[in-house]
Amino acid sequence: MTTIPATVTTPKIVLDTHNNVYSFEGESYPEDVNTFFDPIMHPLKAHLKNQQDSNIQFDFFLTYFNSASTKVFFNLFSTLDEISEFNNVTVNWKHHEEDDTAEEFGQDFKEEIEHVQFNFIAI
């Protein structure tokens, strides 16, 4: 299990590849999104694409993120949609009850992924 601690501009990321449970929590607006996310997303996507008949869970609780980060998550969701044909994929999209901005981002993502179980969780 890999845990990447949060910084002021990047989220806390937990990658439990053994149990296929992943979480992204915090804010995401690094100066260079690719430098931060590429080394995380490339191996993660490769691992996900090798999964079959697995239960895969993603928890997101992102309080703030910039447009470049949105694209990174959008790409991740495309991968989740692809692998959901052979796996049982669940996304838990958490947001503060009053934060309709984060909820709207979740709606955009949800529309992109047909076969993934997408749950909104207001906190």
Added chain:
Amino acid sequence: MTLNDFRTLKEMIETKNVIFCYNGYLSQEIIVAVSSMIKGKLSADATKMGISQKVLYMFVEQAQNITRYSPDQIQNPEEASMSYGSVAIGTEGDKFYIMCSNRVEKTKVPALREKLEALSTMSQEELKVLYKEKMRSEADEGSKGASIGFIEMARKSSEPIEFDFIENDETFDCFTLKVVI
């Protein structure tokens, strides 16, 4: 600048209900610090979370556009890079405005103007279609961000985005953008 000049400048800013106004070199560190100030100020004013999140979003997008694209940059190997530009956040009635300004090479103006003109006339539905299209495609050439920042700003703005390009010298124009929440 005389004391009077500075006071006049300050008074001018204050008549526009400014929460924050900055003119100078911006860096990622400054963006982080100002974001924290915006959160604190809007939270103290009991601004609805959905609104304060949008204000923060607009500010970071605009400020990061300056750090990425302003031609007036200082690259210092010892320090983080810095770029010159202006940003302001304030209120007009019950709405927030977020504005930015920086110089742009004249050669880049036609493409940017075309992009922004299109965005300023699109409906929410059209903006959403374009947003999804851009999300699925690679970033525009010469873009260090996701090239969706302007689209997302137009979607979150409660009024059409306003912008102009004013002649600065033979090489540069001054680009100014305003969004309202």
